[in-house]
Amino acid sequence: MKLKILASVLAVTAAMAAPPAKVTSGVTYNKDVLPILQNRCQACHRPGEIGPMPFLTYKETRPWAKAIREAVSSTKMPPWFADPKYGHFANDRSMSRKEIETISAWVDSGAPEGNPKDRPAAREFIDGWAMDKPDAVYQIPTAFPVPASGTVEYQYIVVPTNLTEDKWVRMTEARPTNRAVVHHVVVYIREPNSKWLRGEATPGVPFVPPAKTADGKQRSDIGGGGSDILTIYTPGNSPDVWRPGLAKLIKAGSDLVFQLHYTANGKAGEDQSRVGVVFAKEPPAERVMTLGLGTDKFAIPPGDPNYRVPFTVTLPNSSTLLSFFPHMHLRGRAFEYKVTQPGGEQETLLKIDNYNFNWQLTYRLEKPLLLQEGAKIEVAGYFDNSPNNPYNPDPKATVKFGEQSWEEMMIGFIDVAIDAKMDKKTFFTKKPVKADD
Ligand code: HEC
Incomplete structure (x- = not known):
């Protein structure tokens, strides 16, 4: 119910912002509706793909006409959760008022097919990928068996790239072969000098790192041990495609480490996730890095409907902010990113009021934002641990950080572009390397 109310508030806000648009009758599938479906819906x-039914043809679409009207006018579809009051996003999926009205008018007039001559050419998709055809594909070497029930610990699988030279990646997309059992995939780039999981995890063999180190301490390297992230798969997300001049670095001799979160769904299955990359033709001016801003030091009290967990970081070097990827689990209800530039006032960059665990999306800035040296970023997750949260596994529990869905996380990932000569360590410690150094 709450989601519905929020959704209609969003719809009203969008309607107020847009100039009045009148959709006249005579609307047909071929002329008016198919172009919208091609643009906004067919990707899924x-x-x-993840949409439960295809909308490629009139025949496939017609039985869903009323459901489509309902889904778009309630803004349930396409899935998009950014508060329209803040920020502009290149991958904004929300529909214009005119598009919604066109669909409504079409359904109201009996969902006619119209003249085949009006039909636009079918949109072309690359089978198996939402980005361009990859130059290289790295896959876990054997399918992982997921049981019908029970908890599956995060699996780590090392996949060597066997690259003999440094490569810059311009596009990347991770894909399960069986989405029904994959909750997420994080692909880390383990550089040749990294000790992370080395000697512990045999390449190609699923590995579960023990929660504690040999001397009984909590392990702190579960999130990649300082490795950069190549990309993340979550349901409904879009591939990473960077503009020319930006790329991610995979150094010669690097391994990719897949962190796989499998969830048993009542039916045993197997998955053999993979990641595709499109290489840049030439070295880029700037390097893209994924930073996870968050904390594992929190305890959400039982029953609290709106518990805030903030985290603040000051970036010692300048960078360009490209995108956001908020991450919480089942008690997550809202998320925000704010920035304070040196000498400036705090500004909200992204706000999500109705966070949905099942839809973890990347929000890509339409205009990348230059963050000056010393910019302060504040992220905050809000958690609903009350019995009113329909997803809450246990409102009586005090909830702490943990990998499983009934535990919590508060991480605001961001992608930033930095000088191509820097890495994560120098970015956080040193001044920029000058071109003439
Ligand atoms: C990012 C992927 C994605 C996009 C884009 C998307 N859908 Fe969906 N759609 C889904 C998934 C997954 C489901 C099933 C889960 C759910 O209902 O949330 C779904 C469910 C639906 C349903 C069934 C709704 C219900 O209440 O059961 C309709 C109708 C629908 N989509 C219409 C659309 C239309 C129309 C568009 C474009 C305007 C669209 N979708 C865009 C992924 C997508």
């Missing part, structure tokens, strides 16, 4: 609603 085509065979092999």
Whole structure:
């Protein structure tokens, strides 16, 4: 119910912002509706993708006409959660008032097919990928068996790249082969000098790192041990495609480490996730890095409907902010990113009021934002640990950090572009390297 109310508030806000648009009758599938479906829906609603039914043809679409009107006018579809009051996003999926009205008018007039001559050419998709055809694909070497029930610990699988030279990645996309059992995939780039999991995890063999080190301490390297992230798969997310001049670095001799979160769904299955990369033709001016801003030091009190967990970081070097990826678990209800530039006032960059664990999306800035040296970023997650949260596994529990869905996380990932000569360590410790150094 709450989601519905929020959704209609969003719809009203969008409607107020847009100039009045009148959709006249005579609206047909071929002329008016198909172009909208091609633009807004078919990426997911085509065979092999996450939408439960395809919307490629009139025949496939017609039985869903009323459901489509309902889904778009309630803004349930397409899935998009950014508060429209803040920020502009290149991958904004929300529909214009005119598009919603066109669909409504079409359904109201009996959902006619119209003249085949009006039909636009079918949109072309690359089978199996939402980005361009990859130059290289790295896959876990054997399918992982997921049981019908029970908890599956995060699996770490090292996949050597066997690259003999440094490579810059311009596009990347991670894909399960069986989405039904994959909650998320994080692909880390383990550089040749990194000790992370080395000697512990045999390449190609699923590995579960023990929660504690040999001397009984909590392990702190579960999140990649300082490795950069190549990309993350979550349901409904879009591939990473950076503008020319930006790329991620995979150094010669690096391994990719897949962190796989499998969830048993009542039916045993197997998955053999993979990641595709498109290489840049030439070295980029700037390097893209993913930073996870968050904390594992929190305890959400039982029953609290709106518990805030903030985290603040000051970035010692300048960078360009590209995108956001908020991450919480089942008690997550809202998330925000704010920035304070040196000498400036705090500004909200992204706000999500109705966070949904099942839809973890990347929000890519339409205009990347230059963060000056010393910019302060504040992220905050809000948690609903009350019995009113329909997803809450146990409102009586005090909830702490943990990998499983009934535990919590508060991480605001960001992608930033930095000088191509820097890495994560120098970015956080040193001044920029000058071109003539
Ligand atoms: C990012 C992927 C994605 C996009 C884009 C998307 N859908 Fe969906 N759609 C889904 C998934 C997954 C489901 C099933 C889960 C759910 O209902 O949340 C779904 C469910 C639906 C349903 C069934 C709703 C219900 O209440 O059961 C309709 C109708 C629908 N989508 C219409 C659309 C239309 C129309 C568009 C474009 C305007 C669209 N979707 C865009 C992924 C997507």
